[in-house]
Amino acid sequence: MSDAAILDTPAFTCGLDATLKVISGKWKPLILYFLLRGPTRYGELKRAVRDVSDKVLIQQLKELEADGVLTRNDYREVPPRVDYTLTEMGQSLARALEPLCAWGTENMAEMQALFAARDGWGRGKRG
Template sequence: MEIPCPMRIATETMGGRWRPGILWRLMDGPMRYGELRRGMPWISEKILIRHLRDLEAAGLILRTDHGTQPPQVDYRLTEAGQTLGPVLTAMAAWGAGRSAAGAERLGA
């Protein structure tokens, strides 16, 4: 059995342009759809909903409908999703370092 490339598995499951940002925000605990939407205004509604559905299908997040009126739906990391903690923390730390270095270059 040919061993699949681990990096390809990672990028196809949690990678891409928007999924790391969604997963990273859910590290702080369950979030309602509206909160996620406001936290990532650069993602269109259609794209956000698609990624949430894919992440749920991949078993990384759980969608809970609280059955209330008006409807209350939230998303949270599953146990499998929480194993991404070290990756997401390392990515955000790298991005913050990159931003600081960039700000320095711009004399901010």
């Protein structure tokens, strides 16, 4: 890497900062989670990551590919067949997210109640 390229590369404040640069985006952690199961076709990902638009899913897949986290495999067939696979680095990142998934599962009911209460704050009387 040239000295100019190193100077243009953003410095990270810590390891978490570097991680968040890769997984930033509403859907990227879910994409990584579902790809940990193995090669996955676009349609399967679209069904698994509910509520994501095609435009955003495609954009986030391209960003993850550019970041070296996944590979896009185009089989050049008719009808088209494409799937996505985590790279070795992507697998390690997805496994690092597993404790967050476990925490969410353990605390899901409490979080749902808290979010419902918080969402109700804006619906009360205004004085």
